[in-house]
Amino acid sequence: MKSQTEYKLKSAPEDAISAVKFGPNTNQFLLVSSWDGYVRLYDVTANNLRHKYSHDAAVLDCCFTDAVHSYSGGLDTALKSFDFNTTKESTVGTHGNAIKCVEYCSEVNGIITGSWDHHVKLWDPRTPMCSGSYNQGERVYTMSVCGEKLVVGTAGRKILVWDVRNMSYTVQKRESNLKYQTRAIRCFPNKQGYVLSSIEGRVAVEYLDTNPEVQKKKYAFKCHRIKEDGLEKIYPVNAISFHPLHNTFATGGSDGYVNIWDGFNKKRLCQFHQYHTSVTSLSFNHNGSVLAIACSYSLEEDNLPNPMPEDIIYIRSVTDQETKPKYSS
Amino acid sequence: MGRKKKKLSKPWCWYCNREFEDEKILIQHQKAKHFKCHICHKKLYTGPGLSIHCMQVHKETIDKVPNSLPNRSNVDIEIYGMEGIPAADLREHERQKQGSRPTTNDSGSDDDEPATKRPKPEGLLGNAPGVMQGMPPGMVPGMMPPPGMAPGMQMGHMMQMAQMGSHFMHHPGMHMMPPHMQAMMQGQGGPPKPLFPSAIPTSSPGGPGAPIVGADFKPISSAATISAPPTTNTPGGSGGDGKSNTIATSSATSKIIHPAEDVSLEELRARHPRYSRNVPSKVDEAAASSSQAASELAIAVSAAQQAAAHHQQKQVDAMNQHHAAMMQQRFPIRVTAGPPLMTMSAPMMAPMRQMMPPTLIGGPLMRPPQLSMPPGMLGMPPGMVYGAPMFPTGPVLMQPRFR
Numbered sequence: 247m248k249s250q251t252e253y254k255l256k257s258a259p260e261d262a263i264s265a266v267k268f269g270p271n272t273n274q275f276l277l278v279s280s281w282d283g284y285v286r287l288y289d290v291t292a293n294n295l296r297h298k299y300s301h302d303a304a305v306l307d308c309c310f311t312d313a314v315h316s317y318s319g320g321l322d323t324a325l326k327s328f329d330f331n332t333t334k335e336s337t338v339g340t341h342g343n344a345i346k347c348v349e350y351c352s353e354v355n356g357i358i359t360g361s362w363d364h365h366v367k368l369w370d371p372r373t374p375m376c377s378g379s380y381n382q383g384e385r386v387y388t389m390s391v392c393g394e395k396l397v398v399g400t401a402g403r404k405i406l407v408w409d410v411r412n413m414s415y416t417v418q419k420r421e422s423n424l425k426y427q428t429r430a431i432r433c434f435p436n437k438q439g440y441v442l443s444s445i446e447g448r449v450a451v452e453y454l455d456t457n458p459e460v461q462k463k464k465y466a467f468k469c470h471r472i473k474e475d476g477l478e479k480i481y482p483v484n485a486i487s488f489h490p491l492h493n494t495f496a497t498g499g500s501d502g503y504v505n506i507w508d509g510f511n512k513k514r515l516c517q518f519h520q521y522h523t524s525v526t527s528l529s530f531n532h533n534g535s536v537l538a539i540a541c542s543y544s545l546e547e548d549n550l551p552n553p554m555p556e557d558i559i560y561i562r563s564v565t566d567q568e569t570k571p572k573y574s575s
Numbered sequence: 576m577g578r579k580k581k582k583l584s585k586p587w588c589w590y591c592n593r594e595f596e597d598e599k600i601l602i603q604h605q606k607a608k609h610f611k612c613h614i615c616h617k618k619l620y621t622g623p624g625l626s627i628h629c630m631q632v633h634k635e636t637i638d639k640v641p642n643s644l645p646n647r648s649n650v651d652i653e654i655y656g657m658e659g660i661p662a663a664d665l666r667e668h669e670r671q672k673q674g675s676r677p678t679t680n681d682s683g684s685d686d687d688e689p690a691t692k693r694p695k696p697e698g699l700l701g702n703a704p705g706v707m708q709g710m711p712p713g714m715v716p717g718m719m720p721p722p723g724m725a726p727g728m729q730m731g732h733m734m735q736m737a738q739m740g741s742h743f744m745h746h747p748g749m750h751m752m753p754p755h756m757q758a759m760m761q762g763q764g765g766p767p768k769p770l771f772p773s774a775i776p777t778s779s780p781g782g783p784g785a786p787i788v789g790a791d792f793k794p795i796s797s798a799a800t801i802s803a804p805p806t807t808n809t810p811g812g813s814g815g816d817g818k819s820n821t822i823a824t825s826s827a828t829s830k831i832i833h834p835a836e837d838v839s840l841e842e843l844r845a846r847h848p849r850y851s852r853n854v855p856s857k858v859d860e861a862a863a864s865s866s867q868a869a870s871e872l873a874i875a876v877s878a879a880q881q882a883a884a885h886h887q888q889k890q891v892d893a894m895n896q897h898h899a900a901m902m903q904q905r906f907p908i909r910v911t912a913g914p915p916l917m918t919m920s921a922p923m924m925a926p927m928r929q930m931m932p933p934t935l936i937g938g939p940l941m942r943p944p945q946l947s948m949p950p951g952m953l954g955m956p957p958g959m960v961y962g963a964p965m966f967p968t969g970p971v972l973m974q975p976r977f978r
Binding site: 262264281303304306321344346362385387401426427429445446447471476477478479480481482484500501513544545546547548572 | 623627651653822828829830831832833834837838839840841842843844845850851
């Protein structure tokens with residue numbers, strides 16, 4: 247679909263895209279990590295590639311700490327930082343296995359990494375060293391920070407909630423309410439809870455407050471499923487991104503669809519057209535007017551498609567009509 | 576009798592200003608007149624509902640609520656019966672009523688029974704005690720409307736107002752918000768009530784006494800997990816046989832588009848030789864904050880990994896030796912630092928264990944490694960390539976492409 251609301255980024259990564267992240271206060275810069283071993287910085291408005299730097303192996307996640315500094319990690323187990331002004335890169339430290347998640351926590355001004363070595367580590371950007379390592383008991387699959395809360399999703403459907411100001415104990419340990427492998431977790435910007443997706447076309451909305459009255463509000467719903475000839479194909483929900491203002495969120499699935507949901511009112515606000523392959527990562531910009539959509543085949547099926555679908559990043563303008571809860575007109 | 580009694584108005588329809596005897600009739604009217612889809616005649620519940628229905632089902636946009644007054648045709652305002660009417664319009668309506676029927680008001684000065692006369696949005700706002708937090712339910716109906724408040728305002732608004740205090744009046748914008756939005760803004764106060772009774776949460780009857788946060792990884796409330804039938808083997812108990820969990824991806828009517836092995840798509844991709852080329856055998860030097868056992872472990876594992884790199888063309892004998900060596904390395908520390916150790920050693924051991932009888936593994940003290948994770952996902956030693964013979968249980972995902 248060609249339209250002015252959406253365009254492809256030029257000079258896309260040459261292998262699957264693992265993460266896209268918009269810069270903190272701009273809709274101009276997009277950080278992209280890829281399985282081709284590079285982290286790229288795109289100027290989205292000019293639609294060009296500004297910088298790229300490499301890891302020794304596939305990069306699984308990246309994040310901005312401010313407009314000009316990025317952190318990234320991947321299969322080479324190293325956490326790297328990059329300064330886009332000076333183009334200076336440095337290795338901050340390593341994990342015992344691949345780094346799956348890299349998040350920035352402004353609350354404590356720290357980088358948080360989650361790894362398949364079962365650990366979450368905290369890093370201080372001022373003194374590039376590890377300031378803490380915390381066992382999660384299982385491989386870390388996904389991670390999200392909201393305020394001082396850190397929600398970690400691991401293999402074995404475990405959820406751990408931490409307070410980044412005091413990592414000496416786990417605030418909550420939960421089992422996922424979904425029966426299948428946890429795919430992604432993102433926290434509500436209003437810090438009330440988080441959204442969790444699984445490989446089985448399902449999304450749960452959960453609340454952090456353990457008050458039973460609050461817990462009653464949690465729920466889960468099916469999505470990213472396609473019925474074909476009486477057979478329902480159920481796709482993994484790979485990506486979640488919250489709209490920074492409206493507390494609504496977008497989900498992206500291996501079905502190639504992006505949906506936007508109003509989690510508090512249990513409504514789907516809109517669905518975009520089907521993309522050519524799996525949606526692997528989503529990112530709203532700081533004011534929620536643009537959504538970056540990364541599409542890469544993620545080997546969900548045993549039979550690989552031929553030819554392999556291209557790796558493409560779409561930049562899509564979204565309107566309030568698509569992202570705002572309907573009632574507050 | 577200086578007290579001016581305000582007779583409560585009948586329920587009325589915001590869209591066409593018609594009055595009704597009772598809110599049920601009003602709702603029927605709205606569904607039939609204003610919320611009916613002109614294409615399929617389905618009766619929806621609200622204007623936005625109708626708009627979404629037409630958008631999704633018929634791909635048509637509705638810009639006006641059918642049969643509505645010109646200034647009341649907004650499809651974005653969510654109105655159900657008397658619920659959701661903008662406060663300004665409520666006041667205006669009341670004012671007009673007062674003007675048009677001036678005599679009726681002073682007549683029955685003692686018929687002040689707001690609790691019964693007031694249009695009561697039954698089942699909409701819910702009578703759950705949770706909503707009324709801190710306010711005895713009995714108070715609400717008897718309370719006189721504060722000055723300046725439209726008499727026609729319903730209980731819901733009053734409750735919200737009571738909770739929000741006098742600020743309410745100073746925020747004209749708030750009037751527009753449905754009560755559940757206000758509830759949301761009060762943080763965790765009252766649970767936002769869905770406008771439709773049908774949209775109740777799908778889970779958690781967890782009573783007040785239910786244990787909540789446990790260190791046992793039970794679901795947060797007593798509610799059962801939400802989903803289809805169980806699919807994965809019991810986590811934790813799975814690793815013992817060296818195989819990873821599998822997902823029942825197919826049923827008669829559905830198929831989960833995911834490899835059968837219960838590991839993440841990224842881990843599956845990472846197994847591919849293409850991605851293992853540059854993985855260094857780095858030791859975790861930042862283990863300072865971990866226990867000393869962990870760093871010892873890291874060194875041990877690193878040694879083992881380097882050794883493994885040399886023997887990558889793995890002969891069974893050599894591997895057995897390795898295996899024994901590793902077992903000896905890991906045994907003493909395993910007690911103190913279980914998980915990190917297992918993390919590192921498990922992947923290397925897993926394939927081997929499938930190749931030899933358990934009796935070879937070690938002495939009586941050496942228990943088979945507890946693999947709580949599937950093999951092959953972690954710490955793949957450099958140069959070690961997973962192929963079909965090494966990994967008979969997996970889906971051997973990448974193979975077709977590279978044969």
